[in-house]
Amino acid sequence: MTETSDTGLAAVAAAARQAPGHGLPPVHLWHPEHCGEIDIVVRADGTWMHEGSPIGRKELVRLFSTVLRLDPDGYHLVTPVEKMRITVEDLPFRAVAMQRDGDDLIFTTDVGDTVVAGADHPIVVETDAVTGEPSPRIHVRAGLEARIVRAIFYDLVEMAGVEDGRLTVRSGGQAFALGPMGAGVE
Template identity: 70%
Template sequence: MHLWHPEHCGDIDILICADGVWMHEGTPIGRPELVRLFSTILRHDADGYHLVTPVEKLKIRVEDLPFRAVSMRHENGALVFVTDQGDEAVAGADHELVVETDPQTGEPAPRIHIRADLWARIVRSVFYELVEMAHEVDGRLAVTSGDKSFALGPEGAGL
Protein backbone atom coordinates (compact mmCIF):
# COMPACT_ATOMS: atom_id res chain seq x y z
CA MET A 1 0.00 0.00 0.00
CA HIS A 2 2.91 2.37 0.66
CA LEU A 3 3.63 2.21 -3.08
CA TRP A 4 0.16 3.41 -4.01
CA HIS A 5 -0.01 7.13 -4.73
CA PRO A 6 -3.45 7.88 -6.14
CA GLU A 7 -4.83 11.38 -6.37
CA HIS A 8 -6.59 12.72 -3.28
CA CYS A 9 -10.31 12.25 -4.00
CA GLY A 10 -11.62 14.27 -1.07
CA ASP A 11 -12.91 13.50 2.39
CA ILE A 12 -15.22 10.72 3.49
CA ASP A 13 -17.32 11.09 6.65
CA ILE A 14 -15.59 8.34 8.59
CA LEU A 15 -14.38 8.98 12.12
CA ILE A 16 -12.35 6.63 14.29
CA CYS A 17 -13.38 7.57 17.84
CA ALA A 18 -10.94 7.50 20.75
CA ASP A 19 -12.74 4.43 22.09
CA GLY A 20 -12.03 2.52 18.85
CA VAL A 21 -15.51 2.78 17.32
CA TRP A 22 -15.53 3.51 13.60
CA MET A 23 -18.35 5.84 12.57
CA HIS A 24 -19.76 6.64 9.14
CA GLU A 25 -21.96 9.72 8.83
CA GLY A 26 -22.43 9.74 12.62
CA THR A 27 -23.46 6.08 12.91
CA PRO A 28 -21.25 3.22 14.14
CA ILE A 29 -20.17 0.87 11.36
CA GLY A 30 -21.86 -2.33 12.47
CA ARG A 31 -20.01 -4.85 10.32
CA PRO A 32 -16.68 -5.81 11.95
CA GLU A 33 -15.49 -7.29 8.64
CA LEU A 34 -15.93 -3.92 6.93
CA VAL A 35 -14.06 -2.10 9.69
CA ARG A 36 -11.25 -4.68 9.46
CA LEU A 37 -11.09 -4.18 5.69
CA PHE A 38 -10.89 -0.40 6.10
CA SER A 39 -8.16 -0.80 8.73
CA THR A 40 -5.99 -2.68 6.23
CA ILE A 41 -6.08 0.21 3.73
CA LEU A 42 -5.52 2.92 6.34
CA ARG A 43 -2.48 5.12 5.92
CA HIS A 44 -1.14 8.11 7.86
CA ASP A 45 0.41 10.78 5.67
CA ALA A 46 1.70 14.23 6.56
CA ASP A 47 -1.76 15.71 5.95
CA GLY A 48 -3.69 13.16 8.02
CA TYR A 49 -5.27 9.73 7.88
CA HIS A 50 -6.52 8.27 4.60
CA LEU A 51 -8.16 5.16 3.22
CA VAL A 52 -6.04 4.33 0.18
CA THR A 53 -6.65 2.03 -2.77
CA PRO A 54 -4.68 1.85 -6.01
CA VAL A 55 -7.07 4.42 -7.55
CA GLU A 56 -8.37 6.63 -4.72
CA LYS A 57 -7.31 8.33 -1.53
CA LEU A 58 -10.01 9.51 0.88
CA LYS A 59 -9.25 11.49 4.03
CA ILE A 60 -10.88 10.39 7.30
CA ARG A 61 -10.79 11.76 10.85
CA VAL A 62 -9.20 10.12 13.89
CA GLU A 63 -9.86 11.42 17.41
CA ASP A 64 -6.77 9.93 19.05
CA LEU A 65 -4.96 7.01 17.42
CA PRO A 66 -6.49 4.71 14.81
CA PHE A 67 -6.08 1.49 16.79
CA ARG A 68 -6.31 0.31 20.40
CA ALA A 69 -4.06 -2.38 21.86
CA VAL A 70 -6.69 -4.40 23.72
CA SER A 71 -4.62 -7.37 24.88
CA MET A 72 -1.06 -8.49 25.44
CA ARG A 73 0.68 -11.81 25.88
CA HIS A 74 4.18 -13.06 26.60
CA GLU A 75 5.76 -15.08 23.84
CA ASN A 76 9.40 -16.25 23.82
CA GLY A 77 10.48 -13.44 26.15
CA ALA A 78 8.71 -10.77 24.14
CA LEU A 79 5.52 -8.75 24.64
CA VAL A 80 2.98 -9.26 21.86
CA PHE A 81 0.21 -6.67 21.62
CA VAL A 82 -3.07 -7.34 19.80
CA THR A 83 -5.19 -4.49 18.46
CA ASP A 84 -8.93 -4.14 18.27
CA GLN A 85 -8.62 -4.92 14.54
CA GLY A 86 -6.58 -8.10 15.01
CA ASP A 87 -3.14 -6.73 14.17
CA GLU A 88 -0.24 -8.02 16.27
CA ALA A 89 2.93 -6.14 17.17
CA VAL A 90 5.90 -7.54 19.08
CA ALA A 91 7.36 -4.72 21.17
CA GLY A 92 10.96 -4.16 20.10
CA ALA A 93 13.08 -2.19 17.67
CA ASP A 94 10.45 -2.45 14.90
CA HIS A 95 7.49 -1.77 17.18
CA GLU A 96 8.35 0.86 19.75
CA LEU A 97 6.41 1.12 22.99
CA VAL A 98 6.10 4.78 24.00
CA VAL A 99 4.55 6.26 27.13
CA GLU A 100 4.06 10.01 27.07
CA THR A 101 2.88 11.78 30.21
CA ASP A 102 0.58 14.78 30.31
CA PRO A 103 2.70 17.49 31.99
CA GLN A 104 -0.27 18.97 33.85
CA THR A 105 -2.19 15.89 34.97
CA GLY A 106 0.60 13.32 35.03
CA GLU A 107 -1.73 10.94 33.16
CA PRO A 108 0.18 8.37 31.07
CA ALA A 109 -0.68 7.95 27.38
CA PRO A 110 0.88 4.63 26.29
CA ARG A 111 1.02 3.59 22.65
CA ILE A 112 2.63 0.91 20.48
CA HIS A 113 3.75 1.20 16.87
CA ILE A 114 1.74 -1.11 14.60
CA ARG A 115 2.89 -0.49 11.01
CA ALA A 116 4.14 2.34 8.81
CA ASP A 117 3.10 5.49 10.74
CA LEU A 118 0.13 3.85 12.48
CA TRP A 119 -0.04 3.47 16.26
CA ALA A 120 -2.36 1.87 18.79
CA ARG A 121 -3.36 3.41 22.11
CA ILE A 122 -2.72 0.84 24.83
CA VAL A 123 -5.94 0.47 26.82
CA ARG A 124 -5.83 1.07 30.57
CA SER A 125 -6.18 -2.59 31.60
CA VAL A 126 -3.23 -3.61 29.41
CA PHE A 127 -1.16 -0.70 30.73
CA TYR A 128 -1.88 -1.89 34.28
CA GLU A 129 -0.53 -5.31 33.28
CA LEU A 130 2.64 -3.61 32.06
CA VAL A 131 2.99 -1.68 35.33
CA GLU A 132 2.55 -4.88 37.36
CA MET A 133 5.42 -6.58 35.51
CA ALA A 134 7.66 -3.50 35.49
CA HIS A 135 11.08 -3.28 37.07
CA GLU A 136 13.22 -0.26 37.84
CA VAL A 137 15.79 0.86 35.26
CA ASP A 138 17.74 4.07 35.84
CA GLY A 139 15.10 5.42 38.24
CA ARG A 140 12.16 4.65 35.94
CA LEU A 141 9.60 1.90 35.71
CA ALA A 142 10.35 -0.17 32.62
CA VAL A 143 9.39 -3.39 30.89
CA THR A 144 11.53 -5.57 28.68
CA SER A 145 10.51 -7.20 25.44
CA GLY A 146 13.17 -9.29 23.79
CA ASP A 147 16.40 -7.39 24.31
CA LYS A 148 14.81 -3.92 24.44
CA SER A 149 13.70 -2.02 27.53
CA PHE A 150 10.83 0.49 27.45
CA ALA A 151 10.26 3.18 30.09
CA LEU A 152 6.67 3.38 31.37
CA GLY A 153 6.91 6.86 32.79
CA PRO A 154 9.07 9.89 33.40
CA GLU A 155 12.32 9.89 35.30
CA GLY A 156 11.75 9.50 39.03
CA ALA A 157 8.66 7.34 38.50
CA GLY A 158 10.42 4.23 39.81
CA LEU A 159 9.18 1.65 42.25
Protein backbone atom coordinates in the same frame (compact mmCIF):
# COMPACT_ATOMS: atom_id res chain seq x y z
CA MET B 1 -24.45 8.48 1.30
CA THR B 2 -23.33 10.43 -1.77
CA GLU B 3 -22.37 8.83 -5.05
CA THR B 4 -18.74 9.72 -4.39
CA SER B 5 -18.72 8.01 -1.00
CA ASP B 6 -20.56 4.96 -2.42
CA THR B 7 -17.87 4.64 -5.06
CA GLY B 8 -15.15 5.33 -2.51
CA LEU B 9 -16.35 2.70 -0.04
CA ALA B 10 -16.67 0.12 -2.82
CA ALA B 11 -13.14 0.89 -4.04
CA VAL B 12 -11.75 0.64 -0.50
CA ALA B 13 -13.46 -2.72 0.04
CA ALA B 14 -12.25 -4.04 -3.33
CA ALA B 15 -8.67 -2.95 -2.64
CA ALA B 16 -8.65 -4.47 0.83
CA ARG B 17 -9.91 -7.79 -0.53
CA GLN B 18 -6.77 -8.04 -2.68
CA ALA B 19 -4.84 -9.06 0.42
CA PRO B 20 -5.02 -12.84 0.86
CA GLY B 21 -5.66 -14.13 4.37
CA HIS B 22 -4.58 -11.58 6.96
CA GLY B 23 -2.04 -9.95 4.66
CA LEU B 24 -2.17 -6.28 3.96
CA PRO B 25 -2.64 -4.55 0.62
CA PRO B 26 0.46 -2.65 -0.56
CA VAL B 27 -0.92 0.82 0.25
CA HIS B 28 2.61 2.20 0.42
CA LEU B 29 2.90 1.56 -3.34
CA TRP B 30 -0.35 3.31 -4.26
CA HIS B 31 -0.19 7.02 -5.05
CA PRO B 32 -3.57 8.07 -6.42
CA GLU B 33 -4.80 11.65 -6.51
CA HIS B 34 -6.50 12.91 -3.36
CA CYS B 35 -10.26 12.53 -3.90
CA GLY B 36 -11.48 14.49 -0.90
CA GLU B 37 -12.85 13.39 2.45
CA ILE B 38 -15.15 10.57 3.42
CA ASP B 39 -17.31 10.85 6.52
CA ILE B 40 -15.49 8.20 8.52
CA VAL B 41 -14.33 9.05 12.03
CA VAL B 42 -12.27 6.81 14.29
CA ARG B 43 -13.31 8.00 17.72
CA ALA B 44 -10.89 8.19 20.64
CA ASP B 45 -12.55 5.10 22.14
CA GLY B 46 -11.73 3.08 18.97
CA THR B 47 -15.24 3.13 17.47
CA TRP B 48 -15.26 3.56 13.70
CA MET B 49 -18.16 5.78 12.61
CA HIS B 50 -19.61 6.40 9.15
CA GLU B 51 -21.93 9.37 8.64
CA GLY B 52 -22.47 9.59 12.41
CA SER B 53 -23.34 5.92 12.99
CA PRO B 54 -21.04 3.20 14.33
CA ILE B 55 -19.82 0.70 11.77
CA GLY B 56 -21.21 -2.42 13.42
CA ARG B 57 -19.54 -5.10 11.32
CA LYS B 58 -16.06 -5.91 12.66
CA GLU B 59 -15.13 -7.42 9.28
CA LEU B 60 -15.81 -4.08 7.57
CA VAL B 61 -13.75 -2.16 10.12
CA ARG B 62 -10.91 -4.67 9.63
CA LEU B 63 -11.22 -4.24 5.88
CA PHE B 64 -10.95 -0.45 6.14
CA SER B 65 -8.05 -0.70 8.60
CA THR B 66 -6.00 -2.63 6.04
CA VAL B 67 -6.09 0.26 3.56
CA LEU B 68 -5.45 2.99 6.14
CA ARG B 69 -2.36 5.10 5.66
CA LEU B 70 -0.87 8.04 7.54
CA ASP B 71 0.44 10.72 5.20
CA PRO B 72 1.89 14.10 6.19
CA ASP B 73 -1.56 15.67 5.70
CA GLY B 74 -3.43 13.11 7.81
CA TYR B 75 -5.06 9.70 7.75
CA HIS B 76 -6.41 8.33 4.48
CA LEU B 77 -8.13 5.26 3.10
CA VAL B 78 -6.12 4.44 -0.01
CA THR B 79 -6.84 2.30 -3.04
CA PRO B 80 -4.94 2.07 -6.32
CA VAL B 81 -7.22 4.77 -7.77
CA GLU B 82 -8.54 6.81 -4.80
CA LYS B 83 -7.26 8.51 -1.67
CA MET B 84 -9.84 9.77 0.82
CA ARG B 85 -9.08 11.57 4.08
CA ILE B 86 -10.77 10.35 7.27
CA THR B 87 -10.78 11.78 10.79
CA VAL B 88 -8.93 10.02 13.61
CA GLU B 89 -9.54 11.59 17.02
CA ASP B 90 -6.59 9.95 18.82
CA LEU B 91 -4.88 6.94 17.26
CA PRO B 92 -6.49 4.62 14.71
CA PHE B 93 -6.12 1.41 16.72
CA ARG B 94 -6.35 0.19 20.33
CA ALA B 95 -4.02 -2.46 21.79
CA VAL B 96 -6.66 -4.51 23.60
CA ALA B 97 -4.77 -7.70 24.49
CA MET B 98 -1.23 -8.62 25.46
CA GLN B 99 0.53 -11.85 26.22
CA ARG B 100 4.08 -12.78 27.10
CA ASP B 101 5.87 -15.38 25.02
CA GLY B 102 9.30 -15.96 26.52
CA ASP B 103 10.99 -12.56 26.52
CA ASP B 104 8.50 -11.05 24.05
CA LEU B 105 5.38 -9.00 24.68
CA ILE B 106 2.79 -9.65 21.97
CA PHE B 107 0.03 -7.09 21.48
CA THR B 108 -3.24 -7.57 19.61
CA THR B 109 -5.23 -4.61 18.34
CA ASP B 110 -8.94 -4.08 18.12
CA VAL B 111 -8.72 -4.58 14.33
CA GLY B 112 -6.83 -7.87 14.52
CA ASP B 113 -3.21 -6.83 14.03
CA THR B 114 -0.62 -8.62 16.16
CA VAL B 115 2.80 -7.12 16.88
CA VAL B 116 5.74 -8.03 19.09
CA ALA B 117 7.09 -5.04 20.99
CA GLY B 118 10.67 -4.43 19.94
CA ALA B 119 12.81 -2.15 17.79
CA ASP B 120 10.27 -2.11 14.93
CA HIS B 121 7.27 -1.86 17.28
CA PRO B 122 8.33 0.35 20.17
CA ILE B 123 6.20 1.08 23.22
CA VAL B 124 6.14 4.82 23.91
CA VAL B 125 4.62 6.44 26.98
CA GLU B 126 4.08 10.18 27.07
CA THR B 127 2.94 11.82 30.30
CA ASP B 128 0.58 14.78 30.40
CA ALA B 129 2.53 17.64 32.01
CA VAL B 130 -0.53 18.95 33.86
CA THR B 131 -2.34 15.79 34.99
CA GLY B 132 0.59 13.36 35.09
CA GLU B 133 -1.63 10.88 33.20
CA PRO B 134 0.36 8.39 31.10
CA SER B 135 -0.56 7.99 27.43
CA PRO B 136 0.94 4.70 26.19
CA ARG B 137 1.06 3.56 22.57
CA ILE B 138 2.73 0.97 20.37
CA HIS B 139 3.75 1.23 16.72
CA VAL B 140 1.76 -1.18 14.55
CA ARG B 141 2.77 -0.54 10.95
CA ALA B 142 3.91 2.24 8.61
CA GLY B 143 3.47 5.06 11.13
CA LEU B 144 0.14 3.74 12.39
CA GLU B 145 -0.06 3.32 16.15
CA ALA B 146 -2.35 1.73 18.72
CA ARG B 147 -3.31 3.30 22.03
CA ILE B 148 -2.54 0.76 24.77
CA VAL B 149 -5.77 0.48 26.76
CA ARG B 150 -5.65 1.17 30.48
CA ALA B 151 -6.05 -2.46 31.64
CA ILE B 152 -3.15 -3.59 29.44
CA PHE B 153 -1.02 -0.66 30.64
CA TYR B 154 -1.69 -1.70 34.24
CA ASP B 155 -0.51 -5.22 33.32
CA LEU B 156 2.69 -3.70 31.90
CA VAL B 157 3.24 -1.68 35.07
CA GLU B 158 2.71 -4.80 37.19
CA MET B 159 5.37 -6.74 35.28
CA ALA B 160 7.81 -3.83 35.06
CA GLY B 161 11.16 -3.71 36.76
CA VAL B 162 12.96 -0.58 37.92
CA GLU B 163 15.91 0.61 35.84
CA ASP B 164 17.54 3.98 36.47
CA GLY B 165 14.56 5.08 38.57
CA ARG B 166 12.07 4.26 35.81
CA LEU B 167 9.51 1.48 35.50
CA THR B 168 10.72 -0.52 32.52
CA VAL B 169 9.54 -3.53 30.52
CA ARG B 170 11.59 -5.53 28.06
CA SER B 171 10.56 -7.17 24.82
CA GLY B 172 12.24 -8.03 21.55
CA GLY B 173 15.65 -7.28 23.04
CA GLN B 174 14.62 -3.69 23.85
CA ALA B 175 13.84 -1.83 27.06
CA PHE B 176 10.78 0.43 27.20
CA ALA B 177 10.35 3.01 29.96
CA LEU B 178 6.79 3.30 31.25
CA GLY B 179 7.52 6.27 33.47
CA PRO B 180 9.45 7.36 36.53
CA MET B 181 8.78 5.75 39.89
CA GLY B 182 6.23 7.76 41.86
CA ALA B 183 4.84 9.57 38.82
CA GLY B 184 1.37 8.07 38.74
CA VAL B 185 2.29 4.80 37.01
CA GLU B 186 2.98 2.78 40.13
